[in-house]
Every structure is written in C-alpha cells, then in structure tokens.
Amino acid sequence: QTVSTPYNRVLLKLSGEVFGGGTVGLDPEVVRQIAAQIAEAVRSGVQVGIVIGGGNFFRGAELQTKGMDRARADYMGMLGTVMNCLALQDFLEKEGVDTRVQTAITMGQVAEPYIPRRAIRHMEKGRVVIFGAGAGMPFFSTDTVSAQRALEIKCDAVLYAKNGVDGIYTADPKLDPAATKLDTLTYDEALTRNLRVVDAAAFSLCMDNKLTMRVFSMDGEGNITRALRGEKIGTLVTA
Numbered sequence: 001q002t003v004s005t006p007y008n009r010v011l012l013k014l015s016g017e018v019f020g021g022g023t024v025g026l027d028p029e030v031v032r033q034i035a036a037q038i039a040e041a042v043r044s045g046v047q048v049g050i051v052i053g054g055g056n057f058f059r060g061a062e063l064q065t066k067g068m069d070r071a072r073a074d075y076m077g078m079l080g081t082v083m084n085c086l087a088l089q090d091f092l093e094k095e096g097v098d099t100r101v102q103t104a105i106t107m108g109q110v111a112e113p114y115i116p117r118r119a120i121r122h123m124e125k126g127r128v129v130i131f132g133a134g135a136g137m138p139f140f141s142t143d144t145v146s147a148q149r150a151l152e153i154k155c156d157a158v159l160y161a162k163n164g165v166d167g168i169y170t171a172d173p174k175l176d177p178a179a180t181k182l183d184t185l186t187y188d189e190a191l192t193r194n195l196r197v198v199d200a201a202a203f204s205l206c207m208d209n210k211l212t213m214r215v216f217s218m219d220g221e222g223n224i225t226r227a228l229r230g231e232k233i234g235t236l237v238t239a
C-alpha cells in the first residue's frame with residue numbers, strides 16, 4: 001500500500017490487553033516488539049505520543065460486576081495503565097529512544113504530571129511522550145482520552161492499534177460472519193450504526209473537532225510502524 005502524506009505528529013493508542021500477551025500482567029517480549037516498531041517510526045522523523053490502556057490489569061466495569069464501587073475500580077484501572085507506561089518506557093529507552101511518561105494522576109517518583117505544553121516540547125525534541133492514568137477521571141476510557149490528548153497536543157491523527165481485528169467492520173465480525181471490513185467511514189456512520197470498535201465518546205469527540213482516526217491491527221508484521229508512518233492500513237474514519 002502507498003504512503004500518504006507523512007504525519008508530523010500522531011497519537012497512538014495501544015490497548016492494554018495486548019501487553020499481557022493474553023493473560024493478566026505483562027509479557028515483556030510483546031512490549032519489546034511494540035517498542036522496536038515505535039522506535040523505527042520515531043527514527044524516520046514522526047513525533048509520537050502514546051496512550052496505553054489497562055485491560056491487562058483491571059477494567060473498572062468488570063470489577064463493578066464483581067461488587068466493587070465503580071469509581072474506585074476505575075482508579076485501579078487507571079493505575080494499571082501506569083504500569084504499562086513504565087514497561088513501554090523501559091523498552092523504548094533500550095531501543096535508544098528518549099521518552100517521558102506523563103500521568104493524569106500525579107506520582108512524581110515515577111512520572112511527570114500531565115502538562116500539555118511540556119508534552120509538545122518533548123515531542124519537538126524527538127522524545128516519545130507516554131500518557132498514563134487515562135484522564136484521571138472515573139467513567140472515562142483510554143479510547144476517549146486518546147482523542148482528547150491528540151486534540152490538545154495538536155496531533156494530525158489518532159491511531160488505534162487493536163488486537164484481533166484489522167479495522168472497522170459493518171457489524172461485529174465475531175457475531176456476524178457476513179460482516180465486511182470498511183476502508184473508510186464517517187463518524188456519523190460509525191455512531192448511527194453503533195460500531196463499537198472504538199467507544200462512542202471517542203468517535204463524537206473526533207467528529208466534533210474534525211480529527212482523523214485510523215483503526216488498524218497491531219498483529220501484522222510491522223503494522224505499528226506502518227500506521228505511524230501514514231500508511232493506509234485498517235480503516236480511516238473522518239468527519
């Protein structure tokens with residue numbers, strides 16, 4: 001596939017689930033491979049911000065079904081994302097990439113606080129900024145935060161790396177064998193068809209602010225590097 005206009009700055013969302021390699025906790029080999037792909041893109045000149053989920057540790061909604069208070073469980077979920085940030089930071093630094101972690105919940109010993117203008121300066125200097133602890137607010141998701149961070153730090157696009165699905169389908173391909181993959185889509189269509197690969201709040205935030213989104217699979221060889229470099233993989237969503 002052809003390379004479109006290269007991005008100056010992009011926000012990459014990595015689902016936490018993949019960091020666990022299928023179980024609870026961390027699979028360092030998976031994180032190492034992801035870091036190597038990001039490093040390759042950074043070396044080619046693209047500025048990268050990253051948001052990581054926390055599904056490999058805790059999801060607030062899941063803990064709620066087991067009897068926990070939702071807000072407290074959501075804070076646990078946010079803390080889980082920070083562990084993923086530190087793991088990715090470690091492997092990126094091993095690849096020779098300078099990084100900073102900025103968290104929405106202050107924890108000075110492990111990360112900087114989230115300061116948007118400082119994040120932009122870091123990226124201008126070629127550092128990868130990894131955003132942890134989501135929005136710092138319960139009842140939000142890291143999908144939504146990714147769109148918010150992308151807007152605030154002025155990214156050209158927000159890229160959602162998914163595992164197990166290579167883009168957005170007309171219906172859930174796991175439930176409907178007749179579902180077909182879409183190369184392009186508008187936010188309006190995504191919302192009216194209730195396509196939930198990315199959550200509705202993320203879709204509407206991008207729609208209202210005309211931010212371009214790409215949803216792609218991180219499973220294919222080099223896919224993260226390709227997406228960061230602006231290759232047309234997965235599904236493009238526009239206003």
Ligand code: UDP
Pocket residue numbers: 014015016017052053054055056058059060061073074075076077078081133134135136137138139140141142143145
């Ligand atoms: N979370 C939250 N507010 C945020 C971001 C995350 O409360 O701004 C919590 C929420 O409980 C969520 C968990 O952190 O379930 C992990 O994030 P997410 O489910 O988005 O991770 P992913 O599914 O991408 O691994």
